[in-house]
Amino acid sequence: MDLGQLVGAIGPWAIALGAGFEGETAAIAGGVMAHRSLFPLWAAFLATAFGAVVADQIFFQIGRRFRDRPFVIHVRQKPAFAKAVGFIERYPTGFILAFRFVYGFRTVSPIAIGLSTIPLRRFAVLNVVAALLWSAVFTMIGYLFGPTVDRIIEALAPHKTELMIAFPIPGTCLLLWLLWRRRRQRRRERMNPPFHAPEIAES
Template identity: 50%
Template structure:
């Protein structure tokens, strides 16, 4: 079985899971794969939207039903939780729609919203609209800029010096994340 056949067979399931767990990078990659014709763009958008919607619904209900659980208490202790609650108090519907577009708020926000007593029906409706918008935007980015992504990847494959640059950037990102994590644990 060729790689194209494997991606064509499991690509949408992987896109669904990637949208639920990782986010934008997986969805943009799904748009690039749709650009290559491995599956239709509408199917990539649907997989991205439903993956994101499902994960956020699960986090919402976890926050709603397990308010006193230790991992929800740990989430409450994070500064992002307090910021999410403040934004939710000011503009609840706008925040429910926008949290997935705000870096650092994607996972913590549905938990916070769930603990805040927001109606499950309201959350589901606004979350669905937001997930569809998000899936369409990020799949479209991958689809419409597929040629540009391919050109960059092609240059990386041809010029081995660029791999050192990419490796350095990845190492710097990992070091910064570890330093941030260490500082947040000791603070």
């Protein structure tokens, strides 16, 4: 089995895993890889939807079954959680269908839904529909822009040595910035009292 066959075999599974945690980046990458014929477009689409569905079902169950655990308590202290609660109370169906498309709501939303009175079956059905729509949009973006990605890679090919030397520099700077930002956020959380979101009735 050569490298292309290996990527074709494990690629959809890697895309599914990435879609559950990285979201749009993995979905678009799946579309680009499908454009390059590493695996079929339908495989990228289904893998992306599958990963999104499984991840959100897990987060839903975490919210429903482990509401008093530290991880859920930490999520409930985020400002985005309180906003998600408001949307769930006013537009439950629409919010479940749309939260994947709104930046900052990807992780907190299924946990907030799990803490609400929305039944598991209803969430599961809407979750599948939403994941299929979301996967179709972002996989197609990657597939349609695949030629552009290929042209960029082809244009940069003569400079691959210089790029291999240069890439670690911004990567290191980004890593240091992320560490500094995380340290600053923790210091701010210690200085400021935590935000307590309103309780949601158990199902």
